[in-house]
Amino acid sequence: MKPSLQGIEDAQTLAQAIVDTIHEPLLVLDAQFRVLAASRSFYEIFQVDPEHTMGRLLYSLGDGQWNIPALRLLLETIIPEHTAMDGFEVEHDFPGLGHRNMLLNARKVIYQRSSDTTILLAFTDITARRLIEREKAELLERTEDLLGQKQVLLQEMQHRVANSLQIIASILMLKARAVTSKETRDHLKDAHQRVMSVAEVQAHLHASGGLDKIEVGAYLSKLCNSLGGSMIGEEQPIELEVTADGGLIGSDKAVSIGLIVTELVINAVKYAFPDTKADAQILVSFASDGDDWTLTVADNGVGKVADPVRTKPGGLGTVIVEALVKQLEAKMDVRNGPGMTVSIRRGAMATVPRAA
Template identity: 25%
Template structure:
């Protein structure tokens, strides 16, 4: 079986593939366009030789060689044009005569060899492997001109690229030049020997197979497209580099929320290998159980993207990382869901810095409030009137309750919320020390759920407690009477319930908190409104207040 026509035919298939693939990478690139045309021209060359070599007669062989002449005549013009564009010789290409000089010889010789004058049927010889065409030492001047044309053009291209490698700034350009020059030179040498020298010497034992050898530089150029990106700088060519080197973690999810791809940064942050992370559900790396709702945007027709959502993710060893998450849906041309991109930016260090600054802020606020309390204490010593001194003492306690809130905040783990029962205990201890006579006649009974409140809630709660407990100390137990002040803080459904009660002498029967002239109770009313809550009171047995505000 003669495998040479089969080899030539497979060469034709490869050339067409290279042409289409290269043009798809970036149809606007001049280099891509020229290389694509080069592959088509070489495909014509291979297509003609596929049928010439096994032809049944010399006449059929000559017909197919004329078809192939379009390829083996014009290809050298394209090689020179390609080398000028590759090496950046735009100064030459801008001159009006450049394109006629480059392409006129190729077009002329293609016309010459397709015409009846360019080939002689007597020069076709059938070998054991198929038909070949023999030149003669005494061939015509145009045949010699053709050999001179392709030799000059190929050598000019090699020299241009070699000179370019000498002045190239980047290693990738030098590698590109080395690949092209070495493959061009080797293939040119083999092609000249098999397709020209041996036929001229009358020693052609195989059909012309230069077109098969030419696959080597064609593949080298195609390889350079993928490896060194020199034929195009397009998003399609650079997307892999961007993904591999981006500073954020990137996960691709399928339509079921399972991971199908992870870039190196994502693997580094999460501590997984590629094998370990592929097919894992996205919920497995989200620290917040409710965070799986991120993937619910696929069911929301009005929302296809999430940007900069602050969440925590879990690494392989269950360490929590603070991240900003952005996610968007991937859909096909028909709007059907293909999956999702899941990008996360590590903000752990930033959060640490923010926490450090926030601690410093709360610490300074606490210190400033303590200074104010101390100044009020010093100022109160200038007065003998007990009413004035009591007013200063009440103001001190108000300031101290706010100071205590900021002290608790900068000592709390998350710098955002305070544990209520601990805060109430410390606050009542401070008030107790202010008003206690030292004989323990008034007891404190504190019952508080372990709940957490943020600063905008805890400060009003602290001031309310300060006012109500202070009133109980000052007015509920006259003449050294004993008693109990009870404080309860619980959560019921969607509300917090704060209850302050004493078993003292109580309020007058006609007491109305809304019309009371007491500054302390006016402050309490104002703070309850700030909490968007309600207040109830009971004066039937001692004095009791029940304050409710929403748990939002």
């Protein structure tokens, strides 16, 4: 049964209404790429009129503005072989519009009762999107360049800080050897050890590549190895042990924790074992649970009752530790017997290991 003339006209009216309803520009082409229909948005965006569009070859529209090699490739080579193509990008300078990036979707329509074919060609203007992408890429490139410059400056600063700390430590040690007063010499040695502790902290952070967070276990082990090597003598061997989970902590907080450990270990080495003790031990431990953590420095020495000098108020070490604990928004607990256990807690952590 052949369709009636009225039916064909109704179908054409419906087809044109659908084309005009589409928000994006749309063309309907015949097999020779002549325009059979165009959407209203096509006329508005590309500033052409139906009189100079309908029935004309696509490549001749708008004084040849659509005679684009990439578009020819799409219509004459890709579409005949694949019948459909999505996301084909065309970049072109359109008269009156300027430079545009267009995303083309094309479909070849094959009819069952006719040998004719038509091609649907839809356009999406992605100029603004591409501009934003280019701006983002340029911003990312500038950011990476600034980060590279920052890293170079940071490395230079770390190098200078390390050299300065080494010079200060050397001067303090030379002064300690030169003075005759034992009390002054001890104070200078303490100052030397504190400077070396800061240097060790700085060196470890530098080795971590400027990371925002570092592994506490490796950090404390390296720090305590340095402390033990410089402070523990043959006349009283002391086992300095570090236990820690795999917790990470911010590099800024790691500096404070390192200084606290230095002060407490120095205190334990100096005062916990006034007499020779075969199994002398200092245990440094760190346990974490998210942002909560507990730092503990414990020894199996004489404790504070037997040696009140260890807790003499107003000492520099005590002032330093208390200030650092406050800075970390933590709480300190000191327990005596056997030995001494100092725990620094932040949050709800409550693990308190003791020296054997």
